Amino acid sequence: MFGLSTRKQHREHAHRWNEALRTRQKELKTSVGVHDCKNEPAAPPCGSKEAQHPGSFCPFTTLMADSTPSFKAADLVIQLSPSSKTKPDVLDFGTVFTDHMLTIEWSVTEGWQAPLIKPFGNLSLHPACSSLHYGIQLFEGLKAYRGDDNRLCLFRPMLNMNRMANSAKRACLPAFDQSELLECIRQLVEIDQDWVPYSGSASLYIRPTFISTEPSLGVKKPTRALLYVILSPAGSYFNNESEAISLWANPKYTRAWKGGTGDCKMGGNYGCALFAQYEAVDYGCQQVLWLYGEDQQITEAGTMNIFLHWINEDGEEELATPPLDGIILPGITRQSILELTRKWGEFKVTERYLTMDQLCSALKQQRVKEMFGSGTACMICPIGHIMYQGENLHIPRQDKNSQLTSQIAKELTDIQYGRTSSDWTYLV
Known part of the structure; x- marks a missing residue:
């Protein structure tokens, strides 16, 4: 009986909602000349590529707009x-x-x-x-x-x-x-x-x-x-942003999954991460390195997007970050780093899947140059250690004069504080 009552309440709520919406539409057409939608192009299906692309629409949003x-x-x-x-x-x-x-x-x-x-x-x-x-x-x-x-x-x-x-x-x-x-x-x-x-x-x-x-x-x-x-x-998000942070990687916790809301900035994505965050602290780490799937794909670090600067399997110098496949938040700093480094043209810049096996192999073969997180709150944050399967993996850092993290941070902060002219700045 509870289920039937709940469904009935939902139907009644939807009916009232739609009636109010139709009334509002009629009022707007007469008062401000809102055009009829019947000749508008049809909205793409919610699961289509067009609907998933930033700036696209789904039927509900179009109706609201x-x-x-x-x-x-x-x-x-x-x-x-x-x-x-x-x-x-x-x-x-x-x-x-x-x-x-x-x-x-x-x-x-x-x-x-x-x-x-x-x-x-x-x-x-x-x-x-x-x-x-x-x-x-x-x-x-x-x-x-x-x-x-x-x-x-x-x-x-x-x-x-x-x-x-x-x-x-x-x-x-x-x-x-x-x-x-x-x-x-x-x-x-x-x-x-x-x-x-x-x-x-x-x-x-x-x-x-x-x-x-x-x-x-x-x-x-x-x-x-x-x-x-x-x-x-x-001020600084971390106590000392020049210091490298430590991450705890354990596949038993998942931040986001395909078909979920991992690519949206919803509070629930962050609240659900707290339990794992405090377990990371118990292991002496500052943040969680979130893994996904049986192959343990690297996704995000705490509240940050993640980047790996390395020599890849083909012997190429590469800056790699996980792709936006629905479980990664499309960070503004992330996008800016990709655009900035691609403009430099000094090394390969790729959005690709990265796994813990690939990272561990690269560390053993000394192919990792550095690793860092990015985000609005922290900007650029170097990573120094990853605790994984009981082992403390040391992430190398380049000489200060050749650190990619330092170069990127300087270019971005010069733009943000107006020292470099850019169309990325918006004057107040």
Whole structure:
């Protein structure tokens, strides 16, 4: 009886949801001239190559985009805080927040509300909120940098907006205009610009978050949602980013799997990794090296994409990283490293599968030059040791003047802090 009742509730919910959506469509056609979709090209199947490509669409997202126009930055309402908080001398990652936040509410009946910048404060959520019960939520991470010329800039922020939109599709959250969100974020950073550190090794971390605020139980498409952005001044993610970190590799834990959400930035992907992370700490390691499949493919390191600089099986100098096959997060720093090193043309740059057997063999044959992780929070992080099958594998590092990690880090930070002109920077 419970199963029948649940299915009936879901059918009733879907009926109410669709009725509200049709009513909203009729209102929009008469009020703002939204065009009829019947002559539009058909959406590709959700499993097709077109639907999986970043920036593509699935039927639900297309419906949302047509029926509920995005919020507009031009409608942004600003409520300034009457006073500014004291800024800390020491920056512990993610523990201190700026004076203001951005919130944008959505409902299936009213669509997107006007964006609001207001004093930083707590959220009020219904106890049955489905983001709390079923994990219908996602987030992003990017940074604002203060350049040597005192100008503020973001690093390739449209890639973050695109990734967030793709994660929203997967979570059945409503579509939004990526450029409009970026402009709202730009204005938030501009208002709190005094919080951007005057430092070449620190930045202002930007955390866009998108949650369902559906106030009822039951696994279903949300009828309400909240997109919000908070800011936090940040120093180094690790205590000393020049020091190589240690990884614990054990195939008994899996971070992501084919057909799952490993390529989306959803909170559940990170919460589920905590147990393995603390087991890694028990073994004296700082992060987990995530493996996948019977051949123990190397996928990610902690919250980082991973790169191997080596002499491959064919005797070629190569920089290799696992491909985006659905279980790897498409990192912005990862993409930038690939584009940057391919532009150099100094060695082979490949997206390919790497296994622990291949790595162990290369280490024995002294073909490994160095190994590192990449991500927005940590930027570039060298790897020094991997604990695997009871053995501590030493990962070599090149002379400081020839380290690839140092070269990449310098080129990227020069762009981020405005020392090198690039179309990857976005001025605030």
